[in-house]
Amino acid sequence: MAVEQATRTPTENAVVDAEPQSELGVSVIIPTYNEVENIEKIVSRCLMALEGHDSEILVVDDDSPDGTARLARESFADNSDVRVIKRTEDKGLAQSVTAGFRHASSESCAVIDADLQHPPEKLPALVDELSDGAAVAIGSRHIEGGGIANWPYHRKVVSKGATGLARLSIPSAKSVSDPMSGFFAVRSDVVEDVELDPKGYKILLEVLEKGSYETGSVAEVPYVFQDRQYGESKLTSSEYKNFVEHLMGLSFSAYGFDRIAEPDRLVRGTEFGFVGAMGAVVNTLVFGGMHLYGGMHYMVAGALAFIVALNFNFLGNWFLTFNQPSEEIRSKYIRFNVVSVGGFIIYSLALATAIDVLLIPALLANVLAIGGSFLFNFIGSEKFAFDIESAN
Structure with a gap:
C-alpha cells in the first residue's frame, strides 16, 4: 500500500484530560458530536465488552454544544481507562478518528460510532483478529452473519451502490466486502507514519488505500448494523458529496494521476x-x-x-x-x-x-x-x- 510520511503529534487546539500511563492492548476511538443521549451508554458497553482486555476508551469530541464531552468527563471521572479529547478546529468524524490515532497509546486502535449502531460486543472479535495476525479487522454487514436492521429498500440500494463504487475505484478495496464500514480495528503501526487526509465519514477507505500493511492481511467480522435509537443522524447531502470527492481523490492517487497534479x-x-x-x-x-x-x-x-x-x-x-x-x-x-x-x-x-x-x-x-x-x-x-x- 502507498505510504506517505507524517509526524505523529497530538492535534493542535485539542484539550486532553490526561496523558496515558502505560501501553495498552487496544484504544477504542469514539468520535462524537452532539451525542449526549448516547455517550454514557456507548462507553459503558465498550468497557463491559472489553472487560479483562488491556484497553482504553478515547472519546474524541468536536466541541459538542450539547455537552457531550462534559458529560463523558463527569460520568467516567473515576475511570482512568476513559479519556476525553476535545477538538475545536478542523471538525469532522474522520478528522476526529485521525486525532484519536495520534493520541492512542496502544498497539491497536478500534473505531466505533457513538450512536449505538455498531455493537460494542463485537470489539473483542475485531481485536482477536489482530492478535491472530491481521493488520486490519473490519466489521462487515455483507458477509454471512452480518446484516442491516430495518433499513428501507432505497437506503440499501444507495449503500450497495456506494460499496460497489468504492470497490471498483480503489484497488485495495476490491477484496473487501464492506469497505464503507465505520466499525473496524487496525494495528497502530499500519497508520502510525501515514499522512491521512480524510473527508466526510469514510475513514476506512483512507486506511485501506494509504495504510502500511501486507496484501491479504485484512480480516472481516460479521455484525448487524442497528437503527439509531437516540439523537439525530449526522448524514447529510453534503456528506454524500464529500464521499464522492474523497473516492475520486483516492482513485486518482491509486492509479498514479497524482503525479500530474494534486x-x-x-x-x-x-x-x-x-x-x-x-x-x-x-x-x-x-x-x-x-x-x-x-x-x-x-x-x-x-x-x-x-x-x-x-x-x-x-x-x-x-x-x-x-x-x-x-x-x-x-x-x-x-x-x-x-x-x-x-x-x-x-x-x-x-x-x-x-x-x-x-x-x-x-x-x-x-x-x-x-x-x-x-x-x-x-x-x-x-x-x-x-x-x-x-x-x-
Missing part, C-alpha cells in the same frame, strides 16, 4: 468539467433554438447562449466545485464574469473562425468553441474568481 485539484477539474459539460448542453440548446429555429444571427445567438450558460456554470461551480460560502457570492460572481470575458473572446473567435473560415456546421462549431475556452475558464476560476489558494 488529487484535490484533479477532483476540482473533474467537477468543473462536469458543470461545463452541463453548461455546454444548456448553451447548445439555447443557441440551436435561437439560431436554427428562431432565425437569429449566429453571433447574436452565440452571445445570448454564452450568457445563459455562464450563469448556469457560475451557480454549478459555486455549489459543486468550489464550495464557497453564500456571503461572498456577489464578489465571486463579479470575478467569474471578468474571467468569462476572456473565455467569451476565445469562444467568439473560435466560433467565427470555425463557421466563416473553416466552414464547419454551426452546432459542431459551437461545441468546438466551447472546448477552446474551457481551460482558460478553469484556471481563471480557480486562481482568480474563486481564489482557491487564499481560501485554503
Whole structure:
C-alpha cells in the first residue's frame, strides 16, 4: 500500500484530560458530536465488552454544544481507562478518528460510532483478529452473519451502490466486502507514519488505500448494523458529496494521476468539467433554438447562449466545485464574469473562425468553441474568481 510520511503529534487546539500511563492492548476511538443521549451508554458497553482486555476508551469530541464531552468527563471521572479529547478546529468524524490515532497509546486502535449502531460486543472479535495476525479487522454487514436492521429498500440500494463504487475505484478495496464500514480495528503501526487526509465519514477507505500493511492481511467480522435509537443522524447531502470527492481523490492517487497534479485539484477539474459539460448542453440548446429555429444571427445567438450558460456554470461551480460560502457570492460572481470575458473572446473567435473560415456546421462549431475556452475558464476560476489558494 502507498505510504506517505507524517509526524505523529497530538492535534493542535485539542484539550486532553490526561496523558496515558502505560501501553495498552487496544484504544477504542469514539468520535462524537452532539451525542449526549448516547455517550454514557456507548462507553459503558465498550468497557463491559472489553472487560479483562488491556484497553482504553478515547472519546474524541468536536466541541459538542450539547455537552457531550462534559458529560463523558463527569460520568467516567473515576475511570482512568476513559479519556476525553476535545477538538475545536478542523471538525469532522474522520478528522476526529485521525486525532484519536495520534493520541492512542496502544498497539491497536478500534473505531466505533457513538450512536449505538455498531455493537460494542463485537470489539473483542475485531481485536482477536489482530492478535491472530491481521493488520486490519473490519466489521462487515455483507458477509454471512452480518446484516442491516430495518433499513428501507432505497437506503440499501444507495449503500450497495456506494460499496460497489468504492470497490471498483480503489484497488485495495476490491477484496473487501464492506469497505464503507465505520466499525473496524487496525494495528497502530499500519497508520502510525501515514499522512491521512480524510473527508466526510469514510475513514476506512483512507486506511485501506494509504495504510502500511501486507496484501491479504485484512480480516472481516460479521455484525448487524442497528437503527439509531437516540439523537439525530449526522448524514447529510453534503456528506454524500464529500464521499464522492474523497473516492475520486483516492482513485486518482491509486492509479498514479497524482503525479500530474494534486488529487484535490484533479477532483476540482473533474467537477468543473462536469458543470461545463452541463453548461455546454444548456448553451447548445439555447443557441440551436435561437439560431436554427428562431432565425437569429449566429453571433447574436452565440452571445445570448454564452450568457445563459455562464450563469448556469457560475451557480454549478459555486455549489459543486468550489464550495464557497453564500456571503461572498456577489464578489465571486463579479470575478467569474471578468474571467468569462476572456473565455467569451476565445469562444467568439473560435466560433467565427470555425463557421466563416473553416466552414464547419454551426452546432459542431459551437461545441468546438466551447472546448477552446474551457481551460482558460478553469484556471481563471480557480486562481482568480474563486481564489482557491487564499481560501485554503
